[in-house]
Amino acid sequence: MTQRLPPSLTPLDTALAALLRDVDPVAPVALPLSEAIGCVATGAPQVAVYPPHDIAAADGWALRANDLVGASAYAPLPLATAPVWVDAGDALPEGCDCVLDADAVEVSGPLAQVLAEGVPGQGIRRAGADIAAGTTAGVEGYPVGPADLLLAGVAAVDRLSVRRPRLRIVNVPGATTTAHMIAGFARAAGLDVKALEAAARDEASIADVLDASACDLLLTMGGSGLGRRDAAVTALARRGELLAHGIALQPGRTAALGRLGKVPVVALPGSPDHALAAWLALVLPLVDRLSVRQPRRQMTLPLARKIASSVGIAEVALLAEEHRAWMPLAVGEWPLQAIARADAWLIIPARHEGFAAATPVDAYLMQE
Template identity: 65%
Template structure:
């Protein structure tokens, strides 16, 4: 009988495990993707846009005029016109010498001579050149996530493709953890990766090792089989094919997580339990994906804590938070229920060198929504 996996006598500090995992990891090469595929990916360098609209256009349907020609016009003193006014539809280029648009009720065309009944100011009813997109602006800055409103700018500018970085992610599911593997796969898709999903033929080391492939991905995730149970063999499988950097990380939950390499490809072994897998996903896998995609540092939201967070020294603990009246309310510390994961709006890590935070202390938390 094969000897079961064992954790080392001492756990690896989270920061050391992450530093080793990130060693040598560089951003992937940019690719041009259709707009729909570029959504949620991280933008690479892009050329500046031309002004849009390229010239003044009507913002509303109506009659086009020069504002200075209408000075003094009112319903009590209509301004007669010697020539018929020019009608424009919203989006039409403005005629020469015209800088405003009046609606149909502002011009009386029922008599023999059209009459203007109101004054106007320059730019009224007009969208100026560059009013939607200023010349030299960008669809999205390099290192930022492509959002739906960025695609609006791209389409308005006439673009059908965007230059982005999209890491290739291979997820190997160890049988028995489908719920967790599906959760990680969906999270990976939301992170803008090109993810492929495989299930190993069995839980034994040979079956898991057969599913590992570093040639088709930039990051390899193994979900399940990281513990010391009799059927856990994911770490042994990785050791047979590659290198183990750390197994047994000072992280709660997620202490049976592992990090390694298959060739030059970074590998994260996530536990099969959803809460432990999410902890390793947030603290180990996401930083690697951010490095691969060239993402700028993730923004945090700083708010005071509604109550004290106590933590044991030596273990980094995950804290789930929700926002209540401009305070961070704690949902869970170290032990994460599925309900807390579903309700959480943000998370943070209490480092292994800290005993926690006092009530009222401002803390920076990473957002899980939006």
């Protein structure tokens, strides 16, 4: 089957190449741990070995295992010297190599007796058991995650070097719900998000707030279609350069691309499904270029059923993982419940008619 591309639509690959042209990475910044999560690491600082010495893993009595041989509740073993009580995290006293529970030792005045044997290493954490030599907080080119913050915090590293592109979202009245959704995805992707709303849907009102002086990427939300009140595209053309309007992408075909000076601009449709598809297909590659992010992780699973697609236009499919297979939820047109259920997404190239059932496909995860 052959479908001719409408002359008004720009092929996705062509549009993406124009959008990425001359886009340079943002400069690294050192952020507090609380602000670094989700941002792409620009370095991987080595963290100190932890614990630096043997410590107690739990509250109890610090003892030497060789001194406890034969001890039991039926044959208590008197101790020549009083045992040392330690709390979890305390350094082990010199010569001790195990920590027994509180009820394993009876203390009566100056006398103490042990009711159980111990083995070396019992109840303790060895030096370097949690963080070995050479461990880094984060991996260069990948987002900082909660585990990276844990390592950094334990090792007393209070800042991480990351790239955090500055995103400005201009909401056209009537697309507030969609703008909130995209802002949430943007924050999860490690962007510094600032949002504002145009006073009205007309070209002049939108043009008034198209300011790229303090951002690395600008998105408009709504007003990109062909209706009488859809003025975001004309406002972009008035203030800057319009690269393309109408992309061979479904959902998302009414998206537009441009620049304000050197700052790339993407005009997203107001409909949630069209905006999200354009975010995935157009904006995420731009974010990755600005952040110098390594390729996003894909998961390969067979399709639970076939996906049919129209030749001539790239279509985005939403997928859910079911029984170690990808179950297609929606292709080309997305009900909102499909967006809520989706675990992954897949772009079907314009030259493809789709994929047969059981075909292994590489899909990007919605959350990573």
